[in-house]
Amino acid sequence: MASVGLARVSGVARPLMRLVTMSRMPILQQLHLEEQLLRRTSDNWCIINDGTAPATIVMGVSGRVSELVNIQLVLRDKVPIVRRFSGGGTVIVDQGTVFVTFICNKNVVAGLQPFPRDIMSWSGQLYGKVFDRFGEFHLRENDYAFSHRKFGGNAQSITKNRWVHHTSFLWDYDVKNMDYLKIPKRAPEYRLARNHTDFLCRMKEYIPSRSVFTDGVIAALGEHFSVQPMDLQAILSGDEEFVPSTKLLSQQYLEEIVSSKESLEIIES
């Protein structure tokens, strides 16, 4: 595979990458921050959020709740559902999830075209430098896998001049939480109809600690960018008028889906 833009740049000024590291930031707040940085700044950013609370289901922009989520379980247990501003599938995230997001200008990597597979290939190569020493790392059909078991899922949003690539890494997960999710119709081929427990794996089984992983990401970034740590408060103190499109779905909305689906089932029977 051609190394697009990943060749080490020697003697040339590297583009600036602003780094924000957080811990246990609620995923709704993280996604609002990311969308704001995408749409309201012209800087390159890497956002790392080590864990999130509360446990939350996150869906892509066009996902259909009734096809992807066991709504009655969700209502019973009061699990929040967030609809993301970007594409991608559905995931349940919690304190065992580590999030890494790149928000970049279109021209920041030489030769990188602003299309989904090109960006996925670039990020896959970057993460390859982090993971190759821990296991048989693959970018498989838009997912990150050790051998054939997924440990990271991706979602992207591409605008005219910028793009965002975010990844939810499964450091650890609670098997019980997977019951909230249905197996999607558009599952990747390599899933081969496996259930969640056979399809997924935990990063903690492969990598010594979370900080080894996040430090590895920062080191890999440092090979191509000038990485500048940023204080979260400095970023948040401005642009009060931004209205994000990522939304928390209301309980009433979910209840309406259940009742409309039930009435549909009555009609069909």
Add this chain to the structure above:
Amino acid sequence: MAMAAASSRLFWASRAAAYLRISTFPRAFATVLKDLKYADTHEWVKVEGDSATVGITDHAQDHLGDVVFVELPEVGISVSQGKNFGAVESVKATSDINSPVSGEVVEVNEKLSEEPGLVNASPYEKGWIIKVKLSNSGDLNSLMDDDKYSKFCEEEDNH
């Protein structure tokens, strides 16, 4: 004629991919039609009088992969050249669609709500996205013709 060639190529590519279990990406050439104008964000526009039909190019749909959802604007809104008016979602990604011209949206292709894959199967015909009443015919001067656009795509792919 060009559309027939494009359709047969797409059909062959799909069949070859299914049979050989290989990706159809990248293809050697994307289809480019002569009577259209093109933006560097890979939208096309066909102008007839003060009416313009807009979609994304074959090059764009090829790079995007399977389109699973098209976010359509409302009839009556204004669009501006170079600004986004909607988005396409392919697996894992949303990509903005930027208007190549300025004006008012007079029609949207509602068929795409049920069949977003038309953007892949027929980007220049059945997969059109909006029709615009032009407010500034001078917009066309900053767009590429088919020859320039072909070269532009080749340069992008060759980097």
